[in-house]
Amino acid sequence: MIVGILGAGQLARMIALAGTPLGVDFIFLDPSVDSCANKLGQHLHGDYSDPALLAQLAECTNVVTYEFENVPAEVAEFLAAHTQVYPSPKALAVAQDRLSEKSFFFELDIPTPAYAAVDSLDNLTLAMTTLGYPAILKSRTQGYDGKGQSVLKSEDDLKLAWELLQGVPAIVEAFVPFNREISIIAVRNVSGEIVFYPISENLHRGGILRVSTCREHDPMQQQAETYVSRLLEALDYVGVLALELFELDGHLVANEFAPRVHNSGHWTIEGAETSQFENHLRAILDLPLGATTPVGKSAMVNFIGGLPKTEDILNIPKAHLHLYDKSPRKGRKVAHATVRAENTEQLSVWLQQLTTLADQVDDS
Numbered sequence: 403m404i405v406g407i408l409g410a411g412q413l414a415r416m417i418a419l420a421g422t423p424l425g426v427d428f429i430f431l432d433p434s435v436d437s438c439a440n441k442l443g444q445h446l447h448g449d450y451s452d453p454a455l456l457a458q459l460a461e462c463t464n465v466v467t468y469e470f471e472n473v474p475a476e477v478a479e480f481l482a483a484h485t486q487v488y489p490s491p492k493a494l495a496v497a498q499d500r501l502s503e504k505s506f507f508f509e510l511d512i513p514t515p516a517y518a519a520v521d522s523l524d525n526l527t528l529a530m531t532t533l534g535y536p537a538i539l540k541s542r543t544q545g546y547d548g549k550g551q552s553v554l555k556s557e558d559d560l561k562l563a564w565e566l567l568q569g570v571p572a573i574v575e576a577f578v579p580f581n582r583e584i585s586i587i588a589v590r591n592v593s594g595e596i597v598f599y600p601i602s603e604n605l606h607r608g609g610i611l612r613v614s615t616c617r618e619h620d621p622m623q624q625q626a627e628t629y630v631s632r633l634l635e636a637l638d639y640v641g642v643l644a645l646e647l648f649e650l651d652g653h654l655v656a657n658e659f660a661p662r663v664h665n666s667g668h669w670t671i672e673g674a675e676t677s678q679f680e681n682h683l684r685a686i687l688d689l690p691l692g693a694t695t696p697v698g699k700s701a702m703v704n705f706i707g708g709l710p711k712t713e714d715i716l717n718i719p720k721a722h723l724h725l726y727d728k729s730p731r732k733g734r735k736v737a738h739a740t741v742r743a744e745n746t747e748q749l750s751v752w753l754q755q756l757t758t759l760a761d762q763v764d765d766s
């Protein structure tokens with residue numbers, strides 16, 4: 403079996419690492435010549451919209467998937483006319499525009515923050531009269547890790563926030579005073595089999611994920627599964643899907659979904675019977691899905707901007723380091739570590755040690 407992946411970053415790298423024992427080979431299409439997945443398969447270097455490269459990718463692979471949602475939807479559609487593409491171009495198109503994503507949630511009766519589409523400063527000023535402060539202004543497309551976003555605390559912030567967006571279409575949404583952020587990773591294979599991981603509780607700073615902790619038997623699990631199932635069924639979805647939610651006093655409000663493997667699911671590499679990466683491959687290759695049962699109590703810490711000494715990380719019992727083969731740069735995710743323990747007390751001690759190491763190198 404040969405799987406094509408659009409993008410050759412760390413997510414593609416981890417998919418390839420999970421696929422090797424299953425005998426899966428990989429071809430990556432990516433503009434960069436020194437990407438994270440370089441050593442793990444064959445590479446087609448060039449633009450995602452180069453029809454000759456796309457045709458070659460479709461020709462040489464059994465199925466094509468992607469590691470990020472900003473692949474132009476036309477590219478996914480072009481590929482889908484020549485080969486199997488999972489998740490479907492429709493899932494990609496919905497997820498890459500915050501407005502279509504929010505309307506899709508609305509259609510499926512999945513609660514979202516109050517929001518309005520805006521395309522001018524006048525529009526924004528008007529929308530804020532009903533939405534109220536604080537609020538968040540976000541570009542509709544191309545936003546990730548808090549990029550293209552501004553918090554609006556009062557009318558004084560509107561002009562600058564709007565100018566920062568440089569005229570791109572945007573969405574403004576009410577700020578949710580959440581108790582915590584969670585995500586649920588779900589997987590559906592070609593035959594329609596579905597599995598869910600226990601929810602992850604996620605800690606963000608500056609819009610970037612720092613820590614995810616697996617929450618087995620969380621009281622919000624059932625509600626999260628209900629919402630993510632609606633997405634899977636409505637999109638006839640195949641692959642891993644991550645739904646990010648805010649919890650506010652026992653209620654869940656959807657923030658966004660990612661039609662791909664997700665940073666908040668990295669704990670599954672050592673912390674679940676089957677990792678999200680292996681299950682993504684099983685799903686798109688229509689193999690039986692693996693058990694999502696947690697193995698011990700797990701968490702994951704991102705290393706952003708720099709790397710602690712390898713020895714310092716590996717000195718923590720039951721910590722595992724995952725390097726992305728990326729050179730450190732301000733605000734860049736360069737690695738993560740997972741940690742597993744027998745009980746939550748032990749987990750919190752080791753997690754604290756890992757976050758201290760991460761904070762020492764974090765320049766964001």
Ligand code: AMP
Nearest residue numbers: 515538546547548575576577578606609
């Ligand atoms: P996003 O790129 O939409 O995932 O936003 C990045 C982070 O900003 C989220 O993980 C939250 O921490 C914060 N955030 C985004 N939207 C909201 C909101 N409506 N209310 C409160 N916090 C938000």
